[in-house]
Amino acid sequence: MFRSGFVSLTGRPNVGKSTLMNTFLGEKMAIISEKPQTTRNQIRGILTTKDYQLVFLDTPGIHKPLHKLGEKMVEIALRTLREVDVILFLVDAVAGPGGGDEYVLEKLKNVNTPVILVINKIDCSGMDRAQELVNHYLELYAFQVAVAISALEGTGTEELLQLILKHLPEGPMYYPEDMVTDQPERFIIAELIREKLLQLTWEEVPHAIAVEIVSHRKRPVRELVDIEANIYVERESQKGIVIGKGGRMLKEAGRLARLDIEALLGVPVNLKLWVKVKPDWRNKAGSWHSLGLDLE
DSSP states (O other): OOOOEEEEESSTSSSSSSHHHHHTTTTSSSSOOOOOOOOOHHHHHHOOOSSSSEEEEEEOOOOOSSSSHEEEEEEEHHHHTSOOSEEEEEEEEEOOOOOHHHHHHHHHOOOSSOOOEEOOHHHHHHHHHHHHHHHHHHHHSOEEEEEBBBTTTTTHHHHHHHHHTOOOHHHHHHOOOTBSSSSHHHHHHHHHHHHHHHHHHHHHSGGGOOEEEEEEEEEEESSSSEEEEEEEESHHHHHHHHOOGGGGHHHHHHHHHHHHHHHHHSSSSSEEEEEEETTTTTOOOHHHHHHHHOOO
8 A cells, every 4th residue: 555645844943844855755855944934935855665655744834924925935834734645843952832833733733643752852951851842742733643753963853754654644656756846956056055055144134045046057068067056135234244345255155055065966167156135135025036036
């Protein structure tokens, strides 16, 4: 019997949803950052074996939105709860409970989908703290089961996988068996560039950044890919921060991104980055679409 289904990774920002999906897939499909609200699109990661196919939906973290883009991100995350076979509710074992948790759990009471409580980051918190959190959350919601893991180190993830499969229905293979994401290559490349900028910048800059792949072409004579990308920010001051003194910030982001892109494509990459200002783009739906944000 072949099983298949959709699994939502749900929780407050920065609880490790993208890290967990990448760990399950064994590949980097979602960008990872210490900064919250990193994921903007709903990214599907696909894990296929001879016995099952799991489609993970890494949704934007549910948070109090500060702009129209944030509102749309939360809308997508909440809508996903009604469209999947299993929900993983992730908690940061270090940060502990937060007001956003109760908001999400209230929404979960309106769906019939099985929900698994996942206490993440036990490599930093320890098991005693994880057990305290399990007890706390079991008083708030009737979870199917609870499990403590470290998505970063892989601890407990095999146990979690088996728990997911118990709730997975019999079904078809939705995607080809060699497919690991439904996102196009250009999107993944843009996300890898944005990830490096998120890691290197600070304060208000990270979430004002968007990346657009302008060109992506292979040279006919040699094994080399030329990629040009525009990096958009909302203010001139942010542009200066992204470029950095003497262009050092942009050069370092480009260097780090190029290494990941070369690993993804398997060939050398010539990466050129340009920084431009697109005022208040996060409050303009037209800008989201032009920048490749699939927020329908």
